[in-house]
Amino acid sequence: MPFDAAARESFLRRYAEGPALLRRAWEEVPGEARIWRPGEGRWSAQEVLIHCADSETYAAIRIRLLLAEPDPLIVGYDENAWARRFDYHAADPELALTLIGAVRAHTASMLAGLPGEAWERMGRHTQSGPYGTDDWLRSYGEHLEIHAAQIRRNLTAWEAGHGR
Structure with a gap:
């Protein structure tokens, strides 16, 4: 569903503020807790952070493909495989934070400089089907918020298990 102007502006603001939010969450985690995993198959705070760096570089390409290419194809990837492989x-x-x-x-x-009609662009995502610029903004506008909260949940779990 397309955004109205107010919702789009809110997600653009959230998108721009995401790096500071993620950095604050990361800086709350003591060094010894950064590579601790909260369970089997779950990511450490560091893995979450590095995932964000990989995801952001790919997200920047995705929005450019959507805006510039005819019939753009957005290719999904296995984030767990990336975490292991890299x-x-x-x-x-x-x-990663600087990136x-x-x-x-x-x-x-x-x-910020896009004309209104740019937000009507559509492509196709290999995993989810039709995919437009507002879909991209919805996903990435909240992406770093979600992962900052994940880092904080990891910290809370680590503290509970270490008597803090």
Whole structure:
């Protein structure tokens, strides 16, 4: 369902504010808790953070494909396979945070200048079917919020298990 102007503006604001929110959540986690996993098959705070960096770089391409290409195809990926393949625990968290901030700032600037008709563009997602610019904004407008909350849940669980 397409956004009205107020909803779109709200999601654009959330999109732009996401990196600061994620950074604050990350900085709350003590070093010894950053690679702790809350359970089998669940991600550590570091894995969540590095996933966000990978996701943001791909998201920036996805919106550009939607806006510029005729009949764009948005290809899904297996985020768990990426976490394993790219050894997220070996990645540099500060570099990831810097990347997320830069990619979001660059994309937010581009989005701010879009004409209204750009928000009517549609493509196809390999996993979910029809996929438009508002679908993209809905997903990525809340993406870092969701993962900041996940990092905080990990911290709460870690503290409970370590008597803090």
